[in-house]
Amino acid sequence: MPETTLTKTRIRAGVWEGVLTGPAALPVLDVMHLEKAIDGVKVVAIPDRPNDFAVQVAIPVDALSEGVQTFLIRNRSTGETLAHFTIITGVAMEDDLRAEIDLLRAELDMLKRAFRRHCLESAM
Numbered sequence: 150m151p152e153t154t155l156t157k158t159r160i161r162a163g164v165w166e167g168v169l170t171g172p173a174a175l176p177v178l179d180v181m182h183l184e185k186a187i188d189g190v191k192v193v194a195i196p197d198r199p200n201d202f203a204v205q206v207a208i209p210v211d212a213l214s215e216g217v218q219t220f221l222i223r224n225r226s227t228g229e230t231l232a233h234f235t236i237i238t239g240v241a242m243e244d245d246l247r248a249e250i251d252l253l254r255a256e257l258d259m260l261k262r263a264f265r266r267h268c269l270e271s272a273m
Contacts, residue, residue, distance in 0.1 A: 155204065155222060155231035165206040165220070165234055173200060177225040182212050187220070208236070215239030 153171035160166070169176065175194060179186050189207030204222070212218055215238055222232045 153224065153229070153231065157232065157234065160208075160234070163208050163210075165208060167204045167222075167232065168195070169202040169204050169231070171200055172202070175202065178204065178231070179223045179225050180206050181221045181223060182209075182218065187212065213238050 153169065153176075155167050155169045157165065157167045169178075169192065175192060178190055178192055180190050181187070187206075187209055189205075189209065191205040192202050195201040195203050206220070206222065208220070212220075213236065217235060217237050219233055219235045221230050222234075223230050
């Protein structure tokens with residue numbers, strides 16, 4: 150039995166997209182958010198690519214709220230978690246490393262401008 154893998158290709162217009170490789174028959178997938186299944190999951194065979202399926206998950210608007218939201222994609226028949234995706238919305242969390250790096254970059258840019266201005270003024 151070939152290994153089943155689900156690879157994300159993109160998120161566009163509120164739809165998560167990926168390619169499922171491995172199963173011989175059309176699988177049934179569940180997408181879970183906060184331990185509840187969400188609607189809007191499509192799985193279709195990719196023409197001329199045996200054992201490959203296009204997967205689309207419509208991200209429900211009511212699932213988007215401030216903070217981190219994680220969605221699990223599972224094979225209904227085996228219960229195996231094939232993939233997950235996370236969406237971060239709202240105000241950047243203070244503990245978020247990306248927010249800290251962005252803040253450090255902004256401060257570094259400000260210091261560089263002030264230092265250059267100081268060097269120009271001192272040279273005159």
